[in-house]
Amino acid sequence: xxxxSVSENTVVVLFEQKISQQVAAQVLKLKQxxxxxxxxxxxxxxxxYASIHLxxxxxxxxxxxxxxxxxxxxxxxxxxxxxxxxxxxxxxxEIPVYYGEEVGLDLHEMTESTGLSIEQIIQMHHQKTYxxxxxxxxxxxxxxxxxxxPIAVPRKETPRxxxxxxxxxxxxxxxxxxxxxxxxxxxxxxxxxxxxxDYNQHPPCEFEVGDSIKFNPISKQAYxxxxxEF
Amino acid sequence: xxxxxxxxxxxxxxxxGVISLLQDYxxxxxxxxxxxxxxxxxxxAYLWANRLLQNNFNAPQIEICLGGFEARFTKPTRIAICGAxxxxxxxxxxxxxxxxxxxxxxxxxxxxxAHHGLYxxxxxxxxxxxxxxxxxxxxxxxxxxxxxxQNGEKLVAGDSLDxxxxxERHIKGTGPFSTVVPEAYIPSYPDKISIRFIPNYSExxxxxxxxNKFTQQSYRVSNEINRMGYRLKGEALPHDGKSxxxxxxxxxxxxxxKDGQPIVLMKDRQTIGGYPLLGCVxxxxxxxxxxxxxxxxxxxxxxxxxxLEGELGEYSGxxxx
Numbered sequence: 104x105x106x107x108s109v110s111e112n113t114v115v116v117l118f119e120q121k122i123s124q125q126v127a128a129q130v131l132k133l134k135q136x137x138x139x140x141x142x143x144x145x146x147x148x149x150x151x152y153a154s155i156h157l158x159x160x161x162x163x164x165x166x167x168x169x170x171x172x173x174x175x176x177x178x179x180x181x182x183x184x185x186x187x188x189x190x191x192x193x194x195x196x197e198i199p200v201y202y203g204e205e206v207g208l209d210l211h212e213m214t215e216s217t218g219l220s221i222e223q224i225i226q227m228h229h230q231k232t233y234x235x236x237x238x239x240x241x242x243x244x245x246x247x248x249x250x251x252x253p254i255a256v257p258r259k260e261t262p263r264x265x266x267x268x269x270x271x272x273x274x275x276x277x278x279x280x281x282x283x284x285x286x287x288x289x290x291x292x293x294x295x296x297x298x299x300x301d302y303n304q305h306p307p308c309e310f311e312v313g314d315s316i317k318f319n320p321i322s323k324q325a326y327x328x329x330x331x332e333f
Numbered sequence: 334x335x336x337x338x339x340x341x342x343x344x345x346x347x348x349x350g351v352i353s354l355l356q357d358y359x360x361x362x363x364x365x366x367x368x369x370x371x372x373x374x375x376x377x378a379y380l381w382a383n384r385l386l387q388n389n390f391n392a393p394q395i396e397i398c399l400g401g402f403e404a405r406f407t408k409p410t411r412i413a414i415c416g417a418x419x420x421x422x423x424x425x426x427x428x429x430x431x432x433x434x435x436x437x438x439x440x441x442x443x444x445x446x447a448h449h450g451l452y453x454x455x456x457x458x459x460x461x462x463x464x465x466x467x468x469x470x471x472x473x474x475x476x477x478x479x480x481x482x483q484n485g486e487k488l489v490a491g492d493s494l495d496x497x498x499x500x501e502r503h504i505k506g507t508g509p510f511s512t513v514v515p516e517a518y519i520p521s522y523p524d525k526i527s528i529r530f531i532p533n534y535s536e537x538x539x540x541x542x543x544x545n546k547f548t549q550q551s552y553r554v555s556n557e558i559n560r561m562g563y564r565l566k567g568e569a570l571p572h573d574g575k576s577x578x579x580x581x582x583x584x585x586x587x588x589x590x591k592d593g594q595p596i597v598l599m600k601d602r603q604t605i606g607g608y609p610l611l612g613c614v615x616x617x618x619x620x621x622x623x624x625x626x627x628x629x630x631x632x633x634x635x636x637x638x639x640x641l642e643g644e645l646g647e648y649s650g651x652x653x654x
Contacts, residue, residue, distance in 0.1 A: 115580060
């Protein structure tokens with residue numbers, strides 16, 4: 104773990120540069136400590152797979168002062184027992200998904216690349232609980248992992264110009280929901296009727312890095328009843 | 334008192350121009366939800382425009398890109414215009430940029446085309462009265478967020494923006510900077526600029542050899558520039574093909590994508606990214622770059638954080654108070 108100064112009021116804490124549950128747990132632990140200890144100085148804190156990006160208020164503390172305080176906290180996390188995998192786990196969020204072929208735009212194609220049936224693909228996807236590793240790309244777009252190998256198909260060669268809002272996709276070992284209509288190259292396997300981002304609520308989005316996400320399959324009728332659209 | 338006296342003063346948009354957006358200082362503390370900071374492309378011009386009117390630094394203004402803008406004031410107030418020189422006129426009479434002016438009911442303000450710079454700022458006494466979304470009214474078209482209709486839309490003909498009733502102070506102007514920005518603070522937007530940056534030698538950065546090549550050549554601002562980022566054009570830098578694991582990114586970060594042509598991230602950038610970082614542009618130099626048109630020559634000069642901190646502290650202490 105290393106604190107890197109990037110600009111006058113920005114630092115990045117770099118963890119071991121790999122994507123794993125263990126690194127993600129360390130990121131979450133440090134993030135919680137920063138929230139508890141340095142909230143007065145922090146303007147934006149962006150945890151990701153193996154880093155925490157921080158911008159802070161230079162009118163309250165100078166650069167070196169902030170780095171010193173941060174390093175004191177990173178030492179605490181470093182000195183915690185290596186086998187301490189206790190993960191200050193965040194919330195579990197359940198998301199209803201309709202995995203029908205009308206909305207699972209790439210399900211059929213995936214049967215060819217994986218050799219699995221549509222039912223097997225769906226079963227394999229929803230039986231797991233996923234972790235939010237990072238949030239970004241667009242508001243509320245949560246990168247979840249990790250998808251089981253047999254269905255971890257790579258991004259599509261030609262991205263779609265518009266992926267419908269609520270679409271659930273797979274790209275390699277990652278899975279995510281598109282909170283808005285947007286261009287995108289992920290393999291689409293279903294759609295949620297839930298609105299994931301509401302700018303008139305605080306917070307505007309339920310997901311945060313470290314949360315657990317479970318997808319619950321729903322019927323076409325339930326999808327429609329919950330306001331789902333085709 | 335007539336009914337008209339009770340109506341809030343409004344600015345009626347006749348022509349919005351190329352892209353005109355409502356902006357305040359930006360939306361902070363939301364980046365971990367994937368929501369960008371936004372705010373004025375040119376903070377220097379924006380902050381001075383509010384300063385001229387003794388507004389709060391966060392008071393909402395209109396950011397006018399490239400001109401073609403026309404609007405009518407329904408009631409008296411005072412305005413300030415800073416940033417790019419877009420040939421502003423009031424009732425067809427030329428105005429100066431970096432000045433404030435008294436406005437009468439019925440006055441018509443127009444901006445022509447850009448001569449120097451890209452973004453002009455129109456501030457109004459007390460700030461435009463717009464309902465914020467997530468603590469800011471900055472408009473982010475890509476996120477459908479902010480702006481006068483709270484949906485990220487740019488201004489269109491027929492929009493009207495409320496502003497506060499004036500008082501004597503607004504009309505006469507008071508204080509040392511009430512009508513004009515001191516000359517030392519007025520930039521000239523030349524065709525050749527020098528940008529200071531803090532190099533990044535760490536694991537998420539680029540090697541020393543690449544950084545040396547980066548500073549040894551000069552770049553041109555390409556045609557691919559917008560509120561998310563400015564792509565530069567030069568001799569392609571060698572790229573070892575490595576990408577980094579996506580991490581949070583700030584305004585001013587200089588990314589090196591695989592084609593070897595650097596991109597400087599601006600106010601509406603995405604919140605995380607996976608390209609190696611050459612470094613970060615000095616906070617105060619982002620404004621300078623934002624006003625640079627395609628074709629402007631840019632050279633990058635290495636500096637240390639310690640060299641910049643004092644300057645930024647002094648600047649913020651004055652303009653963010």
